[in-house]
Amino acid sequence: MALTKAFRKTVYERAQRDAGFRKALLTEAMNAYLGGDEATGKAVLRDLINATIGFEQLASELGKPSKSLHRMLGPSGNPNTANFFAILQVLQKRVGVKLTVKAA
Numbered sequence: 230m231a232l233t234k235a236f237r238k239t240v241y242e243r244a245q246r247d248a249g250f251r252k253a254l255l256t257e258a259m260n261a262y263l264g265g266d267e268a269t270g271k272a273v274l275r276d277l278i279n280a281t282i283g284f285e286q287l288a289s290e291l292g293k294p295s296k297s298l299h300r301m302l303g304p305s306g307n308p309n310t311a312n313f314f315a316i317l318q319v320l321q322k323r324v325g326v327k328l329t330v331k332a333a
Contacts, residue, residue, distance in 0.1 A: 241279065
């Protein structure tokens with residue numbers, strides 16, 4: 230299901246004012262990835278990037294073209310491990326969270 234502009238705007242505005250929401254978005258993206266739902270993980274990461282750092286600034290910090298990042302996190306994109314974790318590292322700093330993995 231495609232998201233409407235109004236929904237994306239709502240996510241953006243909430244992420245701008247609510248640090249807990251930003252952390253929840255990042256956590257949800259990682260939980261989706263770890264649960265095998267890569268499409269949802271990438272979609273939530275895109276929303277988080279758009280609502281916080283933006284693709285241009287992320288590209289600058291990573292030394293990569295923003296179009297490459299858009300493709301990596303697009304519906305048919307497939308970022309390699311190095312790129313994925315580089316993106317995750319920048320987002321953790323921006324959001325102010327350090328994710329850890331615990332065995333259940």
